[in-house]
Every structure is written in structure tokens, then in C-alpha cells.
Amino acid sequence: MACLPLRVTTKATEPKPLTARFLTQTTSPLLPALAIAFNALVWGVSWWPFRYLQERGLHPLWATAFMYTLAVACVLALRPGAWRALMTTPLLWGLMLASGFTNVGFNWAVTVGDVVRVVLLFYLMPAWVVLLAWPMLGEKPTTPAITRMVLAMAGVAVVLKEPGSPWPVPASLADWLAIAGGFSFALTNIFLRKLSAAPPPARMFAMFAGGAVLAVAAAGVGMGLGLVHAVPAPATPWLWMAFLLACAFLASNAALQYGAPLLAAHTTSLIMLSEVLFASVSAAALGAAELTSRVWWGGALIVAAAVWSAWPSGDKALATH
DSSP: OOOOOBOOOOOTTOOOOHHHHHHHHHSOTHHHHHHHHHHHHHHHHTHHHHHHHHHTTOOHHHHHHHHHHHHHHHHHHHOTTGGGHHHHOTHHHHHHHHHHHHHHHHHHHHHHSOHHHHHHHHTTHHHHHHHHHHHHHOOOOOHHHHHHHHHHHHHHHHHHOOTTOSSOOOOSHHHHHHHHHHHHHHHHHHHHHHTTTSOHHHHHHHHHHHHHHHHHHHHHHHHHHTSSOOOOOOOHHHHHHHHHHHHHHHHHHHHHHHHGGGSOHHHHHHHHTHHHHHHHHHHHHTTOOOOOHHHHHHHHHHHHHHHHHHSTTSTTOBOOO
């Protein structure tokens, strides 16, 4: 996914860069908020162009590879030396893998599964953060954090419990991809916390490169298993859509990079949850989701846990993509 804004503790004596201080003092909160909402909008409706491309023969994994290859090229054009940090910062490789798996899971899942169900399962991410932050960051889970995790897990159980199934378990490839993508997204947040001192271009390069490399690798494995077809012959409709999708994601990432530093972390997190709304409304309108009472109730629990984790009083809440 896009580069993630998250709450990182900084030294009180560390001055802000001049441009950051200028923007903070002169920019209305409305513009950064709209920028974050635009990022959420792009991700919330991204399922439609991915399905459009799938219908024209371009698998979402190949579309993801195309999109992030273009993003890597843009980063290297602006910061030619961004890749060098990989040689001296091993954690960037972990960030690259985690970010890559996040995009593989989410982009594939929204293409082949019920969109709302996929987005809700993906937003189990705050619960995974609670589990990962203890061994990786040394942050022991607090009572509120454990309560939020139980609330999110209860919501997932409600969403996954099919009428004919005795247990609330993933019922399809899309379910597994969404859950794995959300776990990888949480891991991406953890790596970003650990890499807070790394140069931003290096982090961005690692995340974009992960999206490109992991998508190609997954597509290759999928072809061997008969789950993914080869890249189709070039055709104007899918080439244009793939290019426009790549541009949309680059624009959404730029909006995120602009808006996130100018807003409190919890504000960014709450605005980003509008992705669930954008995905739900667009999917319901275009017949790509089944909004049953089970999905409503389970989704309410999952979103409640995510909102709670993003609230100002939440302990070190991490933001969404």
C-alpha cells in the first residue's frame, strides 16, 4: 500500500525542518484532511479498476507489478541514490517484504472476493499490531489494547461465520489474502516505526520496490500453480487503465505524504477509515458486495476497534494506509 503515516516519538529538542514549520503555520487543516481523504478514496474504489483489468486479461498481480515498477522509476528519477540505503540498513529489506505482501494480498483479494468483506478483514490490522508490537518493539499490550484486539477478533468471527459452516474460518482465497494482507500491513507499520530514523526516500523506495518485486514473484508462483495467467498482448484499453491506475496511486501517495505530517496521527488514522465507507458504497452500488446483517454487525465491531485504536487516548495508535 501507500507509505503509512504513524505516530513516532521524537526528541522534544529536535527542531522541525523550516518547510514543515512553514506549512504547519500557514496551511489550513482542511487541505491536509482532504488530501488524506483523497488517498482513502483511491484505495477504497481501487477494486473497480483492478476488476476492469482482470476482465481484459491483466491479472491484479501483474497490474500491481506494473504500478509499482512505475513508482520505483519515479522515486529513482527524483532520488537516484535511494536504493543505496538497502545495502546498509537490513531492516529496509523487511519493510520491502512486508509492504510487498500487503499489496499482493489486498489488490488480489479485492479483485476476486466480496469487496466489503475483504476490506473489513484487512482492517483487522490494529489487532495484529498489538501482537507484533510486543516482540518487535518491546511494547507490552495494555488492557485497552487487548480489549480492542478481542473486539476486532469478535467482529472477524461474525463476518467469517457462514450459515453452513460450524466454525468462523476463512472460506475462500479472498478471505485468506485479505487476512494475510492485513497482517503484512501491521508488520509494515512496525518496520516503519523501527525505521523512523531512515531517510524517507529510502523507505519509500523499499516499499515501492517491495510492491513490484513481490507482485512479480507471486505472479510467477501463481502461474506455476495455474492460478495466474500470463500478461496478455498489449491492448489500448488495459494499457490506458493500468497507466491511469498507476498515476492515481502515485497521486494518492503524494497526497498522503503532504497531509500526514500536517495532521495529528490519530486524525490521519480516523480519516483513513473512510476507505471502508468508500469501498462499501461503491461496491454495493456496483453489485460487488453482499451487505448482509452478519457483515454489518461484524463490520461494526471491526471498525469500532480500529476507531478506538486511532483515538487520541489510544496508546501509540498506528495509522492506516
